[in-house]
Amino acid sequence: MSEYHVPVLLDASVDGLELKPGGIYVDVTFGGGGHSRKILEKLEGGKLLAFDQDEDARRNLIDDERLIFVQHNFRFLKNFLRYHGIEKVDGILADLGVSSHEFDEAERGFSFRFEGKLDMRMNQTAEKNASSIVNEYEEKGLIRIFRTYGEVKNARRLASLLVDARGQEPINTIAQFLKVIEPCVPTKIEKKYLAQVFQALRIEVNREMDVLKDFLETIPEVLGPGGRFVAITYHSLEDRMVKNFVKSGKVEGTIEKDLYGNYEVPMKAVNRKPIVPDENEINENPRARSAKLRIAERI
Template sequence: MPTTISKSYHIPVMLDEVIQGIRIVPTGKYVDLTFGGGGHAKKIVDMLSTGHLFAFDRDADTAEIACSFPSHYLTFTRAPFRFAKEFLYFYGAGQVNGLLADLGVSSHQIDTPERGFSTRFDGILDMRMDIHSPRTAQTIINRYNVTQLAEVLHYYGEIANALSVAKAIIKARTHRPIETTGQLKDLVVPFAPKSKENQYVSKIFQAFRIEVNNELAELESLLNQSAQIIKPGGRMAIISYHSLEDRLVKNFLNTGNILGQIQQDGYGNILRPFSPLQKKPLIPSEKELSQNKRARSARLRIGIRVE
């Protein structure tokens, strides 16, 4: 069966850099924790001989794409990647040679108005990566109290005037429920710095999306179990799209924990399961950005499992 890749679903970001970074061995075992449209997965599978790729994604729309891959090369699981270790144990995979996670929202999700991810379309305030999850952005915006809303906006959107926006949301929803992305956008634009309305609204949407999908907790769970998933000498490649994600990955690779607190042995060696391949993250090339503007905020960090 020929493998079908959905370019409309999501263009794989920094594809060559990722593949080079995790150093594909044809007989190796790999994990793609964010399968999406299968772009990264297709490249990995094409390089395998007797190896295997275990792929995960919580978006039900990805399952059909995964079905086009040959089953002797790919095992697909529709589940959040915090369950990766358990599923790999269930499959008898043992430790793998490499792991990939592209943490961004896919083009498919952004361009589907009813998913509620985009600031460009008016749609229902959903923002769920897994449409079967019970909590939507609409639920949070209409049920959280002012303190909870302010905390979400402050910590996940890094909004300076978070309390003012939270109070405005509370006031607006007393008159009518806030149900659409257009309503939310119209409500928060007056609080934006002059000439930075688009960036400001994007951060508001980012904050609620992170809360809906529990994204930072998911990433923390992945990082904490990664040393058990990847064999010594293996590699982990993570693409992040905002400073909150990148900070967690950077801290973990540099110090072995997400807080960035260095612990050393008696000889002064840093106690960490991975060593960073590079000091600074890799960023998309100008050529890639000319073909895919949505990659502009991507940051790729690669860690090597300590022997």
């Protein structure tokens, strides 16, 4: 049986938090618990809140009284900190993207490598899935998704094929989907193209960009002075948002001024360039190839 999730940049990300022995920390993407276990190993007392909306993550819960598991989306970070009587935390870690488990479970529908339902929900109780998007969105909506979230160059043709095909029968499985779009998949870059298409659908299903924006703009409110924010990103859209947030406090990258004309920036970058995995880690865990680690400190 394969490991539920192989954490990327494990040591670098946890070291980036500069853990205080009795501090309060948040792992907003618990998954297989790899980062959380590493944090708890280094804490002496303290507290760790771990978020994950995926029911499957519960099987990895750690028997430690310092751990508080929150089975909800991390966009509600502030609400649940308040619920647990916590005003400020000392560090926040976010390993963004999809877990190895979600990619490797055929029935979850995240990967074009397997046959299964066209699903892609991180929260398995959510109503909208990839199939409902493919079958119900207007053509211009599909074009927007594939262009914006997948940077698919022939998004118009792709959307047109889907709209024509669904008029004959609903597209509910990965096999159906792949068959329909086959005419517009470039042979030389087939895997890259399919990865872009599936990424676009997954982001729309889970509203990943909206969630990330809400989460990032909450951080200055809940992270105490000198506290660390550590983020691991896997594609350019989320990395751009994190980079802009660290630079300006806004995901759009705009820097605001106070009444005296001074720039107001809540965070400062700890590493000027993102930390990336070495070849050894990439060979052991191919998912790490696109990973970038950014570390910021609350001013």
